[in-house]
Every structure is written in structure tokens, then in C-alpha cells.
Amino acid sequence: MSHQVICFDVNQFKEHESEPVHRLTLPSYALVEYTQAFKECVLKNRQLLLEHNLQEVVVKTTIVNWFYDLHERFHYGVDSFLHITARKIAFSGTMSPQVEAHFITPYVDIEEVILDDTEVVSLSRNTQYLPFVLSLIKELESKTERYEELSELYWKLEEVKEPLKNLDEACINKLSLDADSALTKVIEESNQLDAQVQAHELEIEQLLQRIIYKAFNVGFGDFISHAESDKGIVTTLRFEGCYYHGGRICFRGAGITKTGKVGKRDASFYLRLMAAP
């Protein structure tokens, strides 16, 4: 009976490239048998990642075998780790006496390694949201409001800051100390605002991903579809990005072709989370 085995290339970790000793124990290939257990392991840990809004989950595993071309055998003394991000997976390993992982396979798309077994999740506006999701939406709206305020303030200040900055450069050492410190304060204030805007942007992005996960149980990398009933158009895409504006979420990503493969063109659709007032 023939079994499917996924064979990965193996490279050194970037930070260990200057250490030639690590190169000597670099395996030639990483081999993983494609089984239900492998698929479940990947999907379970990805679910964990989405649930806790993490960037990457790394778990110790035994599902990977490391082959050495030079010694023509599988090495048994390698500690192996499975790295899972929302969209990709990789395997890394370390061999005694090294303590930290020093070789890793390239990151590959999850839908490619689980061998075209990806489900398409249909998103619909009529989903009955949980009270928790509704509270998250309220939080998102208040954060968005605050973000817009801060952003507006920043840009207004930016209008003043730029000429002041130019003035500062032109009149350096010619202004009185008070005037000079006033300029410095404006620039400092603007920088602080910029940091706050960026922090808010990140919070909104993470909150939005959390809402999408709680409401629709999908994350980046999932195949999603949406039917616009009034236009009769169905959009299917690989979820790669989103933003929130005016009570609507925009989902965007590479479109899925009729054959079920990831296409080249970008596609997007909007979904209103709450009923319009």
C-alpha cells in the first residue's frame, strides 16, 4: 500500500548561518506522513492560535522524521517542533548538544500541505451573534471612534508641525530658548500622538480578528465565501486581510477559482455586522 509523505527542504536558522558548526548537523530532508493525526494536529493548534490571538504557536512533535543523505539514514536523536501561524506551517529541530532549534523547513501554506482538503466557510449577515461578540463590537466601535479622533488630531498637528520643523531647521540657534523649547514640545506631542495612533491601529486589528473568529469561526488563511443576495453574486476568497469602517467589515484576499485553487486576482466583500439602525 502506498502512503503519502510530505518531503520538506531544510535550512539553517538565519541567526545560526554564521555558525559553521551548526551546518554540519543539518539534515537533508524532513519527512512527514500525511495522516488524519497530522491534519488534526495542525488544525487544532491553528484553532488555539486564533482563539488567543497569537502570531505563532510552536509545539514539540514526533510526527516529523529527519533524513541525512550523508549517513543515508533517519536520525533518531532530534528534538522536533511544529511551527504554526494563521496561514503557514514549518518544522524545526535541534540536535544534541545544541539546546535551541538550529534548522527549520521553509514555511508553507497550510492549505497546500493538508492536500486540498480545505473547507470553504460561508459567511452570512444573519448570524446570531453571541452577547460576548456584541460587547466586542461595541468595544471595537468605541476604539475606532477614539482612533479617528486621535488620527484627526495627529494630522491637524502635522499641518503645523511640518512648517515648524522647517522653521526650526532654518533658524537653528537663532531663536530664544522659550520659542525653541515650544517647538520641541510640539514635535514631541506629535510623536506621542503618532505612537498612540499606531497602538490603536494594532488593537483594532487584533480586536477585529477576534470578532471575526468568534462570530464566524474563521481566521487568516481560511477559504471564505459570501453571497450578496440582492446582486446574486457569490465571492469566494482566501482570507488575507480585513478592516472595519462605518459598521462594516471588509474581507479581502486572493480569489478562489472555480476549480477550488487560489487565483491571482484579489477579491473582497463587505459585511455589516450589526443591523443598520
Add this chain to the structure above:
Amino acid sequence: MNIQALLSQLKKARKRRIILSYHARGRAGVDVKNEEWAECLNVLKQLFKEFKAAGCNILISWWGEIYIIPKESNTAFELKLSYQSDLKFGYHFKDELKKSAFKVLSFSTPQPQLCIQIKAYRNRASWYVKPIDLVRGESAGLGMHLFHEMMIRLKRYTTPGLELHLDKITREDLLAVIHYGAALNGRNSSLYNVSRQINSRFYYGEIQLTQQSVRMKGYSAGLDTELHIRQKDMAFIRKHLPILDFEQSVIRLE
């Protein structure tokens, strides 16, 4: 040598085999997981009994290589136990894999199997592979099976095999110990510097191990390098190499 002594030699050599991960050529032997080591020793005990009964001479090297010399034969056979699969990677497979990052392949044995292998100790000989099942304990008769395979192969050979120099240190052995010491002790070790120098060199000829240094010959006398090694690190090298006469001032490795 009796069978218990042979097994005891294998147990001692097992601790050193970790160094062979840094060896440029590798050395055949027993490379199995700790969980399966005890069962493997039982299999080997049974094998050695059968080989002895067939009149074979069995030799174990410092690195745990097992050599079987059939009675009145001029060719030794190497024996190894390791994990194998029915993998056959083509010559350009690595280059193709670099382009696509991964490939989906089909194998009848997706998980590596513990296999016993024998090969005549001569140039261009191929390994005879026999998977073994430790759970079912089918090791009885395995020795005779391998012995027959050896006899078949011996009949094909018209010239004697390579001369066996047990425990002769090669350049690769010394370099493997240096690289292992560098990985084990890190940047604070003088072996780390030596390992770096060796890896960064495009060419080195003969290597000489003196009482406190390693000398590497370059293309010409001007390109020769001498790297000093601390006393502690020299003791590490001595501990891990089968050097009997360390009183010699210079040991030449080619």
C-alpha cells in the same frame, strides 16, 4: 573474544557515536533509539551467537562499527542497524525541492523502519537491507540468513576486500571531535576557534596533531596554519579518540 565482551564494547562505543553527527563520512554501527537499545542488544547477541557458530570472527571498533569476517575469507563485512525507508532520492531531487520548498511523495513505508544491513568492506559494494521487527522477535535465524547472503556475495568477488585497520584515526575523526567539542563547549572553548578556521578554509591538506596544537597544511608552506589548543580541550580530544600513544610529539592525519 566472547559475546558479552563484544556487547560491552558496543555499549561503550554508543556514548561516542553522538560525535559521528559531525563526521564528514559517517561510520556504520548501531544507531537506534534509547527505547529500542535493549531489544537491539538481544538481537545482536543472537546474531553474534549464530555468526560464531558459523565460524565467523567478529570485531568491534572504537566507534562501534561491527565487522564480520567469515571463516577462511579475505573480505570483511560491515554490519549496521539503523532506521531506513524505501526512499530513493534522485540526483537532482534536492535542487527541485529548493524551488518548491516541499514535495508530496508516495512510499510503501512512510515511517522509518529499523533495518539490519550488511555490506562487504570493499569499494563500490552495496548494502543488503533487511527490516527487523523487534516486537515480534523474529531474530532467530536472522544470523544464518545474513551469513548465507555473505556467502553469496563472497562467491562473486574475485579479489580480496579492503584491508581492515581497526581503530585507525582518520582526519575526519579528528575533525568530528573538534567540531563536536566546539558545539558542546561553545565560544569559550579553543576548539570553537579551530572548528571555525577549519570550516572557513577552502582547502587543507595534511593535518598534524601535536601536544598543544593542530597544524593544517595549505597549498604552500606560506598557507600552513597552526592553531593552539588549551590543555583542557586537548584532554577532550584525547578522551574521544582511540589514540594509544599520545607520547608521540606529532600525529599525522591524511
